[in-house]
Amino acid sequence: MANSFELTIPIVWRHIRDIRRRVGEALRAHDDEVRLAAAMVAAELVENAIKYGESVPEMPDATLRFEETGSEVRVEVANGLTSPEAARRLDELITRVHRDPDGAALYVARLQELLADPDASGKLGLYRIRYEGGFQLASRYEGQVLTITATRGIP
Amino acid sequence: MSDIIETLSKDGLTITVSRSLRGGVTIRWTGISDARQPELVLGPFMKRLARDYKGEVMTIDFSAFEYMNSATVSPIIQFIKLLDAGDTPTVLLYDTNVAWQRVNFMCMKAIARTLKHVEVRGTSSLPPPPSSG
Numbered sequence: 499m500a501n502s503f504e505l506t507i508p509i510v511w512r513h514i515r516d517i518r519r520r521v522g523e524a525l526r527a528h529d530d531e532v533r534l535a536a537a538m539v540a541a542e543l544v545e546n547a548i549k550y551g552e553s554v555p556e557m558p559d560a561t562l563r564f565e566e567t568g569s570e571v572r573v574e575v576a577n578g579l580t581s582p583e584a585a586r587r588l589d590e591l592i593t594r595v596h597r598d599p600d601g602a603a604l605y606v607a608r609l610q611e612l613l614a615d616p617d618a619s620g621k622l623g624l625y626r627i628r629y630e631g632g633f634q635l636a637s638r639y640e641g642q643v644l645t646i647t648a649t650r651g652i653p
Numbered sequence: 654m655s656d657i658i659e660t661l662s663k664d665g666l667t668i669t670v671s672r673s674l675r676g677g678v679t680i681r682w683t684g685i686s687d688a689r690q691p692e693l694v695l696g697p698f699m700k701r702l703a704r705d706y707k708g709e710v711m712t713i714d715f716s717a718f719e720y721m722n723s724a725t726v727s728p729i730i731q732f733i734k735l736l737d738a739g740d741t742p743t744v745l746l747y748d749t750n751v752a753w754q755r756v757n758f759m760c761m762k763a764i765a766r767t768l769k770h771v772e773v774r775g776t777s778s779l780p781p782p783p784s785s786g
Contacts, residue, residue, distance in 0.1 A: 511689045515665075518687075518720070531752045534720075538753065541687065542723060549689070606763045612727045613734055613764055623723040630756045 502565040511548055514541050521564055525571070532652055535631040536571050539648045540564065542623035543575035546646070550584070551577030554642045569652055573633075576645040585639035591624060592635045592646070601629030655679060663694050670702065677710035685720040695728040703735035711741050715758070716748040716776055726757075730764070737768040749775035 501524055507513055518537040525533040540562060547560035560577040579585055598604050605625045612618050627633050633648040655671040658678075662668075666686045671679050680702065688694065713733075721729075736743045745765070747758040755775070762773040 514687060514722075515685075534753060538720070545689075545722060545724070602760065606760045609726070609730060609760055609764050610767070612730045613767070616731050616734075618727070622726055626723050629760075630753055 500565055500567050502563070504564075505562045507544060507547070507560040507562055511545075514544055514548070517541055517544050517562060521573070524564060525566060528566075528652060532571065532650075535633070535650070536564075536573060539627050539631045539633050540573045540575075542627055543573060543646055543648065546623060547575050547577035550579070551644075552580055554578030554580060556641050557643045566652070570649055571633075571652060572647065572649045574645060574647045576643055578642055579639070579644040580642055582639065585637070585644050588644070588646075589637045589639070591621065592637050595624055595628045596635055598628065601625065605629040661694070661698055664688060668698070677712065678706045679712045679714055681714045682718040684718070686718075686725040687720065687722045689724065691722075691725045692728045692731075695725070696731070699728065699732040700735065703732065703739055703741070706741065707739040708741055711736060711743045712746060713743065714746045715754060716746050716751075716778060718754070720753075733761075733764075733768070733771055737770045740770060743771045745771065745773045746776050747773070748778050750777055750779050 503520070503524065505517070505520070507517070518541045521540045522533050522537040525536055544560065544562060551560050553559070557576060557578040560575060563574040565572045595601065595604060608622055608625050612622070624635065627635060627648055631648070631650065633650040636647045638645050655673045658670045658672055660667060660669045665684045667683045669681045669683070671681070673679060733743065733745070745758065745761060747754040749755055758773055758775070765771045765773045
């Protein structure tokens with residue numbers, strides 16, 4: 499039987515800590531590696547939704563859907579976004595991160611960029627989700643709603 | 654033995670700066686760092702630390718650090734860069750038994766190879782196995 503929940507998230511930063519806790523509790527039967535990775539992934543995706551999301555008629559708040567089926571964990575975060583160009587750039591980045599066989603080289607390259615440029619920021623979360631969390635990422639953009647889905651198998 | 658020099662506490666994150674009686678400065682991170690813009694607090698604090706302890710042997714101990722968001726990584730990297738530029742011999746400690754630390758600090762090791770004065774070392778929070786003899 500699936501273990502799942504759905505949350506509507508006001509676009510306010512202080513909710514992120516609760517989301518990490520909630521996902522961690524939902525996976526308490528699993529080992530720390532899976533539990534902490536999923537909590538990190540949920541927090542990073544919701545951080546992005548709050549940072550870059552917009553309130554649109556189709557989606558005034560962000561939403562998080564969490565599901566654990568016994569063999570897989572799935573975290574899906576949706577938010578409003580009025581810029582198709584921003585959605586396209588994000589999809590390109592996700593495709594690049596998704597195609598990398600282990601994610602480590604991309605993650606190190608991004609750290610090197612941060613080392614070289616003190617003003618560089620952002621986008622590390624997606625690399626981290628792939629490399630540290632071991633999750634696969636996908637995105638879709640329909641009707642000014644951006645949805646990012648992260649999935650990984652449970653050993 | 655060490656003397657605590659100062660502590661920064663903010664929203665669940667605590668950074669304690671202490672001086673060992675044998676010399677050297679240890680900066681210990683505990684708790685969680687999940688602020689939206691952690692650089693606003695960490696940046697000025699760490700810039701001052703890099704200036705105040707320039708050239709001293711420094712250990713930055715992350716082994717009891719519970720969680721950081723990705724926005725925290727950049728200020729940490731900038732701090733390490735400042736220490737390296739100030740010829741401050743620096744060791745970053747992490748816990749090899751904590752998956753997120755192990756994964757992140759393996760990457761930090763790759764970064765440290767491009768620096769002159771920074772080394773990344775794993776440590777273990779687990780007790781050693783009993784001897785067979």
